Amino acid sequence: MMGRDQRQHGILQGIKDMTTFRPKYITFDCYGTLTNFQMAEAAQKIYGEQLDQPRMARFIKNFAAYRLDEILGDWKPYNEVIHNAVERTCRRNGVAFHAEDARSIYETVPSWGPHPDVPAGLAKVAKEIPLVILSNAMNEQIMHNVEKLGAPFHAVFTAQQANAYKPRFKAFEYMFDMLGCNPEDVMHCSSSFRYDLMSAYDLGIKHKVWVNRGHEPANPYYEYAEIKDISGLPGVLGL
Numbered sequence: 316m317m318g319r320d321q322r323q324h325g326i327l328q329g330i331k332d333m334t335t336f337r338p339k340y341i342t343f344d345c346y347g348t349l350t351n352f353q354m355a356e357a358a359q360k361i362y363g364e365q366l367d368q369p370r371m372a373r374f375i376k377n378f379a380a381y382r383l384d385e386i387l388g389d390w391k392p393y394n395e396v397i398h399n400a401v402e403r404t405c406r407r408n409g410v411a412f413h414a415e416d417a418r419s420i421y422e423t424v425p426s427w428g429p430h431p432d433v434p435a436g437l438a439k440v441a442k443e444i445p446l447v448i449l450s451n452a453m454n455e456q457i458m459h460n461v462e463k464l465g466a467p468f469h470a471v472f473t474a475q476q477a478n479a480y481k482p483r484f485k486a487f488e489y490m491f492d493m494l495g496c497n498p499e500d501v502m503h504c505s506s507s508f509r510y511d512l513m514s515a516y517d518l519g520i521k522h523k524v525w526v527n528r529g530h531e532p533a534n535p536y537y538e539y540a541e542i543k544d545i546s547g548l549p550g551v552l553g554l
Contacts, residue, residue, distance in 0.1 A: 333540050334553030336522055338444060339496050340469065341548075344481070344505035345450035348526050349437070349545070350427050350460045354378070357420040358401075365410060378404045383509065386451065386480035393453045393474070397421045424452075425459035430528070434465025436545030443554055445469035447501075449490045451480045451510070470494065482514040504548065506530050512537050524551055 346352045355375045363371055381400035385391075398417040405412035437446065446466060450457055452473045461471055470493065474480040477489035491497060498519040505511035506528040515523050516537045523539040533541065540551050 333502070333522055333524075333551050336502070337552075338502040338522060339500040340445050340447045340494060340502075341440060342447045342449055342490065342501050342503045344507060344511050345448045345452065345457065345460060346424075346427070347528065347530060348504065348506040349429055349433050349448075349464055351430050353423065353427050354382070354420065357423045361416050361419065362410060366408070370408065374404060374408050374410070377407055386474075387483070390474065390478045390480065393451070393456075394418065394421045396480075425456045427460055428463045429465065430544065432544035432546045436548050437464060437466035439549045439554060440552065441466045441468075444552070447490070447494065448472065449477075449481065449486060450474070451486075481510045484514060484518060487514060487518055487520075502552075508534055508537060512539060524548065 343349055355378075358375055358378055359371060362374060366374055378400055381403045382396060385396040385399050394417075397420055398414060401417040401420065402412045404410075440446065446468045448457075448461065448468055448471045450471070450473055452460075452475070454473055454475050457471060457473055461468060472490050472493060474486055477486040479485035479489070481487070487498075491501075494501075498515075499521055501520060502522040502524060503511065503515045503520045504524040504526060505515075506526040508525070508531050512523055512525060521538075523537065525533070525537075525539045525541045526545065527533070527541055527543055542548060542551060
């Protein structure tokens with residue numbers, strides 16, 4: 316197991332190495348990394364009165380797992396992903412399922428705003444390098460979230476456009492094709508290993524930034540610089 320000092324050294328070395336690299340684009344995950352992902356809160360609002368705290372925590376954990384499972388096959392609209400994930404979670408937890416509850420959760424997505432650190436950090440970086448989003452989103456929803464981020468984006472790509480959700484390689488390959496670049500030309504920034512950074516590593520994106528928002532534990536195998544929030548991104552780039 317990697318000790319704390321070794322991990323810190325690796326983080327600092329990763330940041331040092333990246334300050335000499337100027338990417339053609341910085342590519343971002345949106346929900347969770349930039350936008351405050353509030354799926355658990357939306358579920359809590361609907362099911363919190365039916366479940367005690369331990370059962371609600373289990374429901375939220377199951378809901379996250381089923382959402383991931385739902386996107387690993389062929390593309391389908393995100394409202395179907397949510398519908399199916401909620402239905403499976405309810406079945407597993409002995410809770411009555413109502414389609415209108417799943418729809419209500421889906422319809423909260425456009426209202427979500429950024430983490431507080433995002434607008435200023437992005438604005439500083441956007442002055443120097445084009446910003447791009449690759450999101451597991453629907454076209455009808457994503458721009459409502461992007462317009463709240465407080466910085467200009469060169470391009471916003473969705474799973475609907477790519478006909479595939481991350482972590483599938485097809486989503487990333489669609490982005491590279493649309494940008495006319497290669498994996499080594501970008502820096503990819505995400506708070507998730509399972510959805511983003513593992514695939515980025517496998518696809519040959521050499522410059523990766525993990526935004527440690529507490530969603531997942533560190534995993535230095537995937538070779539990244541770590542920042543606690545987007546305010547640290549200009550420093551990674553030496554800006």
